[in-house]
Amino acid sequence: MEASFSTSVYVGNLHYDIDSRYLAELFEYAGIVEDSKVICNRNTGQSRGFGFVTMSSVAEAERAAEMFHRYEVYGRRLTVHKAAPRSSRVETPRRRSWHRFGIYVGNLPWQVDDSWLEELFSEHGDVFDARIVYERRGGTWRSRGFGFVTMAREEETYDAVYALNKQILEGRTLLVEVAKERPRRGFY
CATH class of the missing domain: 3.30.70.330 (RRM (RNA recognition motif) domain)
Structure with missing residues (x-):
């Protein structure tokens, strides 16, 4: 092509x-x-x-x-x-630190998967990664109702947060905010 x-x-x-x-x-x-x-x-x-x-x-x-x-x-x-x-595309490796331009997305409908999450955020810029967090229950994997999205640029991160926070998706009010870096666990 x-x-x-x-x-x-x-x-x-x-x-x-x-x-x-x-x-x-x-x-x-x-x-x-x-x-x-x-x-x-x-x-x-x-x-x-x-x-x-x-x-x-x-x-x-x-x-x-x-x-x-x-x-x-x-x-x-x-x-x-x-x-x-x-x-015009940003040539950056897909594996970036999740928190650099990371977004936490909570209160997601259970049927939302990675591609749906990516699609939702792609209207606001280049999405490097979009992941739903799953847990294993009774032998099957089930969404925990939240996920993380990594955008290409800082301004796209804030645009997406501003545009999507408190929006209704499939009857649920989304919680969208800049992800906070979790403290590292381990031995000192």
């Missing part, structure tokens, strides 16, 4: 049953689709809940973003925006 990123759109909050072909057929309503790709987990092959569509022109990409942002498919509202050009 060597097409210009200026003709690509990011599509998030996809239902896990949507594949690349379905995505292409949907976006044909906005113009000519050059390519579409639903991003999948390398190990399981399951959709990660987001993808990219490359349109044949910048105007069609803009039309697609306008037409399909907040468009409902299979009960989920899509998040669609023009994909950032590679040159």
Whole structure:
């Protein structure tokens, strides 16, 4: 896929049953689709809940973003925006100290998973990592109702906290705040 990123759109909050072909057929309503790709987990092959569509022109990409942002498919509202050009992305390793630009997200609905959390915060900047905290109960893993998100830049961290704190998600009021560094445990 060597097409210009200026003709690509990011599509998030996809239902896990949507594949690349379905995505292409949907976006044909906005113009000519050059390519579409639903991003999948390398190990399981399951959709990660987001993808990219490359349109044949910048105007069609803009039309697609306008037409399909907040468009409902299979009960989920899509998040669609023009994909950032590679040159504007921050080239930083994914493994960063969690607290550098970390955000604590509490009172999450039980069905929220890592990709949903990532999608929620991606509207406010580049997300390096998004993790739900799980616990094992009775032989199964279950969300503890909170997680952590790491943003690329400090200003994006504060923007996300300001925008999402006390917002309602699936009937629950989110608690979103800058994560505090926990004191190190160990021997002195």
